[in-house]
Amino acid sequence: MGEGRWRRAVSQAGRSVAVWGVSTVTMLVLAGILPDFRLQSPDGDSATTIAVTAAAGAGVFGVLSALAWPLLVRLLLLVPALVLGLLVFFLNGSLLLLALRLNPSGQSEAAPETAVIVAAVMSAVASATGGALAVRDDDAYRRRLYRLADRRRRGGGPACPATHGTVFLQLDGVGHDVLAAAVAKGLMPTVAKWLGARQDTVARPTHRLTPWRTDWSSQTGASQLGILHGSNFDVPAFRWYEKDSREVMVCNRPTSAAELQRRAVERAGHTGLLHADGASRGNLFGGGAGEQALVLSIAVGRRSSATRSRAGYFAYFSDPANAVRTALSFVAEAGREIGQSTRARLRKQRPRVARGGLYPFIRAFATVVERDVVVAAVTGDMLAGRSAVYADLVAYDEVAHHSGPLGRDTEQVLARLDRALALIENVAEHAPRPYRIVVLSDHGQSPGETFRARYGLTLGDLVRAGCGLPVPRRARRTHSGAEARAAVRAALRRPVEEGGEQHRPSPRSEPIVLASGNLGLVSFPDVPHRMSKEEIDARHPALLTTLANHPGIGFLLVRSEEHGGVVLGAYGAQIPVGRLDEEPGPLAGFGPGAAEAVRRTHTFPHTADIMVNSFHDPADGEVLAFEEQIGSHGGLGGAQSKPFLLSPLALSAPVADGEDLIGAEQVHRVLRRWLGEAAGPQVPRERASEERAA
Incomplete structure (x- = not known):
């Protein structure tokens, strides 16, 4: 064994002893604090005996965790993700109880609920200690990353190529102007460094920032389907009614996502952006990737172990320290949301929507669990040397819906997303091939109060009133509801009476009204085709006039x-x-491209009988959401239609100077071109190492 190997072996042994020592001290401290956890016999033992007992218990627990934990989590891979996260703590506690039973001294014991706490703390402390010691030793840190990469590449596959890999990171819902403002405020130092905008450095920019324009349906389903599969034709909204199948399609419903992906593949003529050694993480659609985890479109039907939707959770929770760290962050984030929503309510901030119930936990899952698992999956893909990775981080979008796209709440989320980008950039330096990191968004978000908050009734109430159908009493009392009912009576030439509804069509004619942000869709399910204006006027003579003349x-x-x-x-x-x-x-105030977007949607086979876009104020970019969201997207108006593409300068420009990047399908073509550039001439490994070092 050479001198270098001896030094590495001694260094590794030293770190192991240090972790063991810290774990022993942690166990002693916990035994002194927790009443149901003891390391001595009831009659008392010497300090030496107690220390030996703690050392033995910590050692056995560490060995059991290393050997048994990956197998236990793999056996529970079919358990739902949230349940698996909770089971981690109970399994970890069970391993500690087993370690105490196997302790040679036989003097230690703990109550089951106490064992869960002790195991969680010891796992977190051991992981933090080992990670800190490894980071202090750059060579050890690099070797640890390469060992992870080797583990990922086991199976006799081909050697990792020296061409560039590409990582596409989608910051869901972050608009171009929001990103630019966050960089200017210093909230996103990693992005600022890439753009050469950091005040504390004089480094040249490595990336360019390009805005692009969404389709009329400015939401993740349409945008990501177009970006990953090259076609989002016939996706008029986030949710819509299809008369031929008599079903409501919802982009984030697994069965709908699978069907939309099938249609896109058939229309585009290829499996997707990631078909060549790609990985899809945390997305609605797979993009043709061979490795998929946390992908909605494969959450139904039969799945192989290679494409199991929750496989990413195994990779993350196989280390119990990850579960501990994420759980603590989860609790902190839920508490942060409760505090922020309480402060907004006490200050009577407007606009505001309800943020109680399960929402604090939904937000914590999106901003903590989903982020941590997806980032871990991406780093694993990079260490495995995959050619292309596409991952979606949904944290900002979830918070902006309820807190608004601008403000302190979302700024904190942007800062944490920037730290995730920094981590991925750091891992790229240790990957077995050079990587180019592309960051993009699928849409932005437009602020504004809800349609219901401003007018006292929903779009569905207004449509029913315009059809002469009964509406809730609260809606009848509003100015809009009264006007609609009066318009119906005038159109039907009926006298205005106060005794109740004067016209009640057959229930079969009742419309289906769906909302996608500030885009509404009205369909009449008893008519098998897309109704014409003339047919609608004949059936409901006041409806179109009522809707078109409404100020919202x-x-x-x-x-x-x-x-x-x-x-x-x-x-x-x-x-x-x-x-x-x-x-x-009426499209004059909706900005460039609105006419083209509306014309394209008109050609879709499943466009609704009536497509309704809310009011938009060009002065402040506000829209009125038909859903209960004060940051919304899904239609035309404001920042929701202006996402961004942040790409390395080493790649060709997305579009020529003076041209606009329009539509998700064009973004797909740009990304395909970049993957072709990455698969170009081989990059010598020596030069690749120099590029990573630079």
């Missing part, structure tokens, strides 16, 4: 037998979609 609605899209698609607005505005470029009419 910006415009409608309907099919006309005479003009094809038409956009309707207030005061009788009616513009055929073919003339929107010359005469934008």
Whole structure:
């Protein structure tokens, strides 16, 4: 054995002894604090005996954790993710109880509930100590990363190529202007460094920031389907009713996601962006990747062990210290949300939506558990040398829906996301091949109060009132509800009476009203085809006028037998979609590209009978969500339609100077081009190492 190997062996032994020592001290401290945990016999023992007992217990627990833990978690892989996270603590406590039973002294014991606490603390302390010692030794840290990479590559596969790999990180819901403002405020130092915007350095920029424009349906389902599979045709919203199947499609429903992915693959003619040695992590769709974890579209049906949706949780929870660390962060985040929502309520902030019930835990899962598991999966993919990885981090989007896209709550989330980017960048330096990191978003978010908060009734209430159907008493008492009911009576030439509803159509004609942010969809399920304006007017003569003239609605899209698609607005505005470029009419305040987006949606087979886009104030970018969200996306108006693409300068520019990047399908083509560039001429390993060092 050479001198270098002896030095590494001694260093490793020293770290092991140090971790063992710290674990022993931790066990002694816990025995002194917790009444149901003891390391001595009832008659008392000497300090030496107690110390030996603690050392033996810590050693046995460490060995059991190293040997048995991965097997236990693998056996529980089919358990739902949240349940698995909780079981980690009970399994860890069981291992500690077993360690105490196997302790040669036979003097130690603990109550089961106490064993869970002791095991969690000891795992966290041991993991932190080992990690700290390894980080202090750069060579040891690098060797640890390479060992993880070797473990990932076991199985006799080909050697890792020297060409560049690409990591695509999606910051869900972060708009271009939000990212730029966060960089300017110093909230995202990693992104600032890439853009050459950090005040404390003079480094040249390594990345470029490019805005792009979403389709009309500015939401993750449409954008990510287009980005990963190259087609988001016939995805008019986040949720919509399909008359041929009589089903409501919802982008984040596993069965719908699987069907949408199948349609996209069939239309695009290829399996997806990640078909060549790719990995999909935390996404709605797989992108054709051979390795998929936490992917919604494979959460139904039969799955192999290689594509199991929850496989990423095993990789993360196989280390019990991860569960401890994530659980503590989970509790802290839930407490943070409760404190922030209480403060907003006491200050009577407006706009505001309800944030009670299970929401603090939903937020904690999205901002802590999902982030930690996805980041761990991405780092594992990089250490395994995969060619392409696409991962979605949903933290910002979840918080912005309830706290608003701007403010202290979301700024804290952005800062933590930046730290995740820094971690991934650090791991890239130790990966077996060079990596280029591309960061992008699928849409932005637009602020504004809800339609219901401003007018006292929902879009569904307004539609029912415009159809002459019964509406809740609270809606009848609103100004909008009263106007709609009066319009119906006038259109039907019925006298205004106070005794109740004067017109009650057959229940079969009742519409289905769905909301996707500030985009509403109205469908009449008893009519098998997409109804025309003329048919709607004949059945419900006051409906379109009621909707188009409402101050909370910006415009409608309907099919006309005479003009094809038409956009309707207030005061009788009616513009055929073919003339929107010359005469934008109600679309004038919705910015460039609105006409093109509306025309494209009009061609979809499953476009609703009436497409409703809310009011938009160009001065402050506010919209009115038809859902209970004060940060929303899904339609046209404001920052929701302007996400970003942050790409290395080593890659070709997304578009030529002066051109706009429009639509998720064009973003897909750009990403495919970049993957082709990465698979170009071989990069010598010596030069690859120099590039990583630089």
